[in-house]
Amino acid sequence: MLIGELGDRVGVSTKTIRYYEGIGLLPQPRRSDNGYRAYGPEDEARLAFVKTAQQLGLSLEDIGQVLALRGAGTAPCEHVRGMLREQIRGIGRQLAQLRAMREELQTLEAAIDQIPAGEATVCRVIEHTRGPRQDLASAGSAVSSRRSG
Amino acid sequence: MLIGELGDRVGVSTKTIRYYEGIGLLPQPRRSDNGYRAYGPEDEARLAFVKTAQQLGLSLEDIGQVLALRGAGTAPCEHVRGMLREQIRGIGRQLAQLRAMREELQTLEAAIDQIPAGEATVCRVIEHTRGPRQDLASAGSAVSSRRSG
């Protein structure tokens, strides 16, 4: 199986496959005489595993750890369960941040017309705001990144 | 005012200030005889503006547009209002994604013990899952990035 076919079957790009190989997430495959990567069904399974784990929110580093555990003969299920729990906690934290952020923004938007133009040098909307708590700033970055995707 | 003092007053690092200058968000400041950047109060105001806008979730590119509008003589408040509304919508989308993601994970976690070890080659927890809907994958990445920060 060539890299393109593998990618099509699993639903990832050839770029992604080469990248995974580069960071050690996938083993270096056998090469055909012409230098092309040659994959078998076990590579498809592993790549599908990576993709699914990623869709569960695990980072590639996390996934690498799981695969390494398994490679060392340890059943990684308990480890994975811990990761998922941490993942759920992380989502909870992020939800709280985003809710607070949204409330802040909604309050600001509702109050825009009441803000006096006054001494603003650029924009009264922003200059009237003296910054929400710092931990909200990190929530915001994830949002605007969503816009370009 | 030297760069360090400006950073301290506004609460950003000197790295950040130089970075903003590099991408054109802050103007190139006057230089003292020794080559040091020399800032005035107007620079402090502009930097504080950038910081506040960023805490509201605007990207540096967005902020640059606002500053450019203002530089062109246009009052950017309406523009900013639109950005804030879009920001609020974006947060709503992200909240929905995260909630769905969390539910998916919670369901999975609750059902782990019912998953038969069966034919799993790495981890039954992940291999039993056949991937949540694709749009959830993007929600996950924001979560795990929160962990290392």
Add this chain to the structure above:
DNA sequence: CTAGGGGTTCCCCTCGCGGGAAGGTCAACC
């Protein structure tokens, strides 16, 4: 004279790839 705390430029690192260049390979068609 030396220590220390400023400042300066420069380049590499993040995370998960995507885009594209420059080139080799293969099957199909004229």
Add this chain to the structure above:
DNA sequence: GGTTGACCTTCCCGCGAGGGGAACCCCTAG
């Protein structure tokens, strides 16, 4: 046999928003 087009290869650059650190300059206090 030549040519097209779809594959494949390696390589480097880019994203957002800076952080870390090297190598070096400047200034002051002891």
